[in-house]
Amino acid sequence: MITIIDYGIGNLHSIERAFQHVTSEVIRTDNPKAIQQAERLVLPGVGAFGACIQEVRKRGLEQPIQEATARGVPFLGICVGMQMLFESSSEKGWHTGLGLLKGNIEALKPKNSTLKIPHMGWNVILPVQVTPLLYKLPEDANCYFAHSFFANITNPQEVVAYTEYGDILPAVVGQDNIYGVQFHPEKSHDVGLRILSNFAQLV
Amino acid sequence: MPLAKRIIPCLDVDQGRVVKGIQFVDLVDAGDPLEQAHVYNEEGADELVFLDITATHEGRDIMHDVVRQTAEQIFIPLTVGGGIRTLEDMRKMLHAGADKVAINSAAIRTPNLITECAEAFGAQCVVVAIDMKRRPQGGWEVYTHGGRRATGIDGLEWAKEAQSRGAGELLVTSMDRDGTQIGYDLDLLKRLDDLVQLPVIASGGAGTLEHLLDALLIGRAHAVLAASMFHFKQVTIMQVKQFLHDHGIIVRFI
Numbered sequence: 001m002i003t004i005i006d007y008g009i010g011n012l013h014s015i016e017r018a019f020q021h022v023t024s025e026v027i028r029t030d031n032p033k034a035i036q037q038a039e040r041l042v043l044p045g046v047g048a049f050g051a052c053i054q055e056v057r058k059r060g061l062e063q064p065i066q067e068a069t070a071r072g073v074p075f076l077g078i079c080v081g082m083q084m085l086f087e088s089s090s091e092k093g094w095h096t097g098l099g100l101l102k103g104n105i106e107a108l109k110p111k112n113s114t115l116k117i118p119h120m121g122w123n124v125i126l127p128v129q130v131t132p133l134l135y136k137l138p139e140d141a142n143c144y145f146a147h148s149f150f151a152n153i154t155n156p157q158e159v160v161a162y163t164e165y166g167d168i169l170p171a172v173v174g175q176d177n178i179y180g181v182q183f184h185p186e187k188s189h190d191v192g193l194r195i196l197s198n199f200a201q202l203v
Numbered sequence: 204m205p206l207a208k209r210i211i212p213c214l215d216v217d218q219g220r221v222v223k224g225i226q227f228v229d230l231v232d233a234g235d236p237l238e239q240a241h242v243y244n245e246e247g248a249d250e251l252v253f254l255d256i257t258a259t260h261e262g263r264d265i266m267h268d269v270v271r272q273t274a275e276q277i278f279i280p281l282t283v284g285g286g287i288r289t290l291e292d293m294r295k296m297l298h299a300g301a302d303k304v305a306i307n308s309a310a311i312r313t314p315n316l317i318t319e320c321a322e323a324f325g326a327q328c329v330v331v332a333i334d335m336k337r338r339p340q341g342g343w344e345v346y347t348h349g350g351r352r353a354t355g356i357d358g359l360e361w362a363k364e365a366q367s368r369g370a371g372e373l374l375v376t377s378m379d380r381d382g383t384q385i386g387y388d389l390d391l392l393k394r395l396d397d398l399v400q401l402p403v404i405a406s407g408g409a410g411t412l413e414h415l416l417d418a419l420l421i422g423r424a425h426a427v428l429a430a431s432m433f434h435f436k437q438v439t440i441m442q443v444k445q446f447l448h449d450h451g452i453i454v455r456f457i
Binding site: 010011013014017018021046047048116117118119120121122123124142144146147148164165184186187188189190192193 | 205206207208209244249274275278279280297298300302322323324325326327328371372400401402425426455457
């Protein structure tokens with residue numbers, strides 16, 4: 001069973017539909033107890049970091065998320081959901097995150113000033129660790145990105161795959177049972193569906 | 204490896220059917236949207252754009268169904284535009300399954316709509332679509348209402364304003380070139396690339412593989428949108444990508 005954390009922001013239909021394509025049981029909920037007891041948790045997120053984390057906290061979901069992850073539940077943050085896994089963000093002010101991974105979320109400022117912001121489109125991910133989440137992906141796997149902020153990580157060991165956009169950026173992060181992807185697997189065609197299917201089978 | 208250039212088929216949809224016109228008029232039936240979306244997805248399209256050109260409310264509901272069915276089956280970004288007037292229109296389209304929504308005439312009428320939508324749903328899903336026509340004295344003028352109404356607004360100025368108001372992407376159609384298959388307006392694309400920091404999707408005029416290459420290489424566009432050359436099976440997405448790849452453009456292969 002995949003439990004998608006629905007905290008009232010953004011469009012969760014596409015994530016839900018993509019999971020339904022690869023696994024049979026998917027629910028969306030903002031019930032703290034259901035989240036605390038989930039088998040697998042997915043934290044989506046679009047828009048501004050501050051608005052997202054505020055809604056998570058307002059609904060009393062931070063504690064259940066912390067408890068679930070502490071007992072080893074496979075956890076996947078997507079886009080801003082991935083960014084919320086980190087300690088803090090300097091997007092429009094200063095916000096604390098869930099602190100499950102080390103680093104700060106900052107604005108993309110590619111050294112090459114001709115590069116457009118947002119980083120929007122298909123880019124290759126470059127794995128630097130072997131992980132079940134990326135099992136059986138093709139070489140040069142392309143994923144769909146759409147973001148203007150990135151995770152400035154403190155601990156390079158928490159990066160599973162990079163992508164390149166002016167600089168080297170974390171594309172997949174993780175530590176033990178906790179994973180995050182900066183791109184949108186639900187929009188990344190067969191590559192994305194494979195990642196979601198891998199996540200659904202993590203033990 | 205740099206970001207791949209995107210190849211985006213565009214489907215103009217009227218009452219649930221794909222249609223294609225020349226310079227915004229003379230519409231001919233070009234098939235079923237869901238069926239075509241499937242084909243493009245299989246061929247490796249990087250994104251799909253549906254432009255709803257239906258004028259009626261009933262047509263709008265049909266469009267929601269088309270978007271819903273497509274989003275259930277196809278896992279690449281889907282942009283929907285046409286007739287989006289309010290924040291609520293945008294919300295409905297996103298809920299039906301669109302990943303991005305393109306606003307055109309309504310953004311000209313109420314520029315603050317761009318900001319409202321970006322704040323509500325994130326800039327990544329707000330595409331500002333701009334239809335432009337060359338002025339005899341030079342420069343470009345913005346047209347609205349499917350190209351029927353001149354606004355007197357300078358196209359390049361409006362592109363900059365759309366950026367400052369929070370758009371995530373620009374979809375720029377050259378009305379002079381739309382449906383003609385004589386090539387994109389490369390001057391326009393170059394000027395836009397110099398002026399704005401947003402990704403620009405080039406639209407209007409694609410007829411040959413060289414046209415697509417020129418828009419990306421000379422016009423420095425981020426993505427190319429084409430309708431006629433795909434609908435009438437002049438080329439496949441795969442052929443386009445192979446050609447671009449052979450000419451040094453980074454594309455995504457599936």
